[in-house]
Amino acid sequence: MDNDNLKFLFVFIMVSLAFISKLDRNNLEKTFVQENAKGISLTASARPVLSNKNFSNYAQQSNTSLDIQLQSLSPYRKDWNLPDPILEVKAAIAQDLDSELIFYQYNTYERWPLASLTKLMSAVITIESVGLDKQVIISPSAVATEGFSGNLEVGEEYKVSDLLKAMLVVSSNDAATAVAEFYGLDNFLNQMNAKALELGMMQTSFSDPTGLSYLNQGTIEDLSKLVRYIYKNHPEIFQITANVKVSIFEETKKILKELTNINNFTARPEFFGGKSGFTDQAKSNLITLFNYQGHKILLVVLGTHDRFGQTDLLYNWVKNTFVFN
DSSP states (O other): OOOHHHHHHHHHHHHHHHHHHHHHHHHHHHHHHHHHHHHHHHHHHSSSOOOOOHHHHHHSSSSSHHHHHHHHHEEESTTTTSSOOOSSEEESEEETTTTTTEEEETTTTTTOGGGGGHHHHHHHHHIIIOOOTTEOOOOHHHHHSOTTOOOOOTTTTTEEHHHHHHHSSOOHHHHHHHHHHHHOOOHHHHHHHHHHTTOOOOOOOOOOOOOOSSTTTEEEHHHHHHHHHHHHHHHHHHHHHOOEEEEEEEEETTTEEEEEEOGGGGGGGEEEEEEEEEEEETEEEEEEEEEEEEEEEEEEEEEEHHHHHHHHHHHHHHHEEEEEE
């Protein structure tokens, strides 16, 4: 074999070895990446969600410094041996409104008739679109709406701000209808549904401003969004609902009427506000906010025969199970 052929063979062998080496290196790198990707994926899927329970478990196996870190968290679950409450409800939630930490949840994504919880959205539209200083004359159709709360009469005249009090404190269907009619019923309902979409309440729909219709439906997940929006943008709504009594002024007769709140929790100093609702289809619903050790605790129960009792049971469980620093 001459020198030229030897040179060619040598070059061919070297190129082949380099190519094989590159393939092996690429395969090795690919295998490494795949294995690490598997490890990352497995770690991500297997890693428990950061929660008070996880911190508690880790703290039991860790040193004092981690125990101190655990105790700096607020709130945290102090005893995982305490069982969750047994509630007689269709759906429920207990949540820290500020941090959005969920203490308890059950069927929060299930749609349910809202009943007069609807009036929280009606209150938002009343403030944002109608205007509180307007004067409204009570129509026959408003008075004909089911229910007598508010004791409104045909031809009476009220400021929208007073009708807002009536719809929130005694859940007056007449007051809610009067405000919606004044603005234009269809326009009012369009505003309610548009606001729901704006807030991401995708499972909620409104067919009337009172909640009498079975078609007014939503989920606890959606209601939590509405509550947070009101809390941040219109806290006066909850301030109204926290009053034991409110007064409204009838303009034509110059009469001051006193309305007593139908919410059983108004006597409690930590009660921050809320709204109740009832229809035959929905049973009893209740949204409640409590001030507890510097935290706003949101409690919602839907579809129960004892809205105040079930709320109290859930609230007491939160207080006994979690530490609030």
